[in-house]
Amino acid sequence: MARVTDPPATEPPATGRAGPRTGARQRLLEVAARLFYAEGIHAVGIDRIIAEAGVAKATLYAHFSGKEELVAAYLSERSDRWASDVAARVEPLPPGSPERVLAPFDLLAERVATPGYRGCPFINAAAEFPAPGLVADRITDHRERVRGAFEALAAEAGAAGRDVGTDLVVLYDGAMTAAHLDADPSAVTGARALAASVVSGAHVPAGTAG
Amino acid sequence: MARVTDPPATEPPATGRAGPRTGARQRLLEVAARLFYAEGIHAVGIDRIIAEAGVAKATLYAHFSGKEELVAAYLSERSDRWASDVAARVEPLPPGSPERVLAPFDLLAERVATPGYRGCPFINAAAEFPAPGLVADRITDHRERVRGAFEALAAEAGAAGRDVGTDLVVLYDGAMTAAHLDADPSAVTGARALAASVVSGAHVPAGTAG
């Protein structure tokens, strides 16, 4: 049985005594996540993050080597949460069922309906960080995680066609993007239906049509 | 017959005599488009644009009220070019054929294979400009244009299902995004095949499955 996600250890490896892991780091990450997601990364300065988090600047730089590392930590947290949220939603469903493959779409349907939804944090971050680096690495990691999850779930469900994982990722990306930019939640339900077709093999694979 | 696109007038409305529309504006737009797309909008400063365009700063501000207007002009140009490129590709195909609906995917397949492809300029811009304004308006305009094009072409081809336009937009967005972020051109061919299913009505619509 495929292990879809790797629900992460939320605690960093404990340092010798207590380490700089009390409250400031958590507050910084929460504020950074909120602001980065809502307003964009380059648009949010360090000064504002520390002000809203009630943290001194020196403390931020004691926890993170710089802004880029803070951004990377924000994305890591988002990726881990996605994985555990999906795992929690997949777990109660009967193994091998198509519904398990569609679980991420059901999760997404809830997300896009919440106020403040602004699309995929990784797609958004990629728009701002084209160069190789910590941020690009986290984006790549997350993409592989999502693709791996879809492929594992599809394989479990016995989905046959070539590139089923790619098709599901395309539908998932498109659903997030269109639901956001067009303010249209039906993008997710439409994508979910198409994903069901892909899993059931109802659609006509490329090259075999006509 | 539906007019899919409105191939735009490339010339702005002529001012009284000559107006400030000689060469500097074009160079500015070309350089801005290249840099904004490649590196992100907030990451590119005015100084660099005017330096690479060989244009004085005062000239830039004579043509555009500010950076935001330059960004909006960049997006307008991209949208217009998309529309005319699609129109050029659709036009020779037999009216009412499914191939016409798939033409944007064929265009995209070429785009994602070119070096420097970095996804959809509008999705990327939206990540950086969440607030209402000129930029958001151009993004909305383009989204409506794309959706309208797909809907018109699908209607021409006799595609029946509800929300065919939404499904096609989702597939198109997902294809652009996944092909870019995963460096995987097969995202486009997969999306094209799914789009063909949508147009032919081969897939199972939501709510009628089981």
Next chain:
DNA sequence: GGTCCACTATACAGACCTGTCTGGTAACGT
């Protein structure tokens, strides 16, 4: 008490940002 350390507060450096302003040049039509 004494030591350690996570933390606060603030000032600062150096770079970069957008946008304005001044001044000069060259082509063009009259």
Next chain:
DNA sequence: ACGTTACCAGACAGGTCTGTATAGTGGACC
């Protein structure tokens, strides 16, 4: 010749950015 205009070159203002340095506070543990 003359005015208009499209343009270039560069200084400047005022703000913001990241990151560092300095000085002090309060709790935990020995």
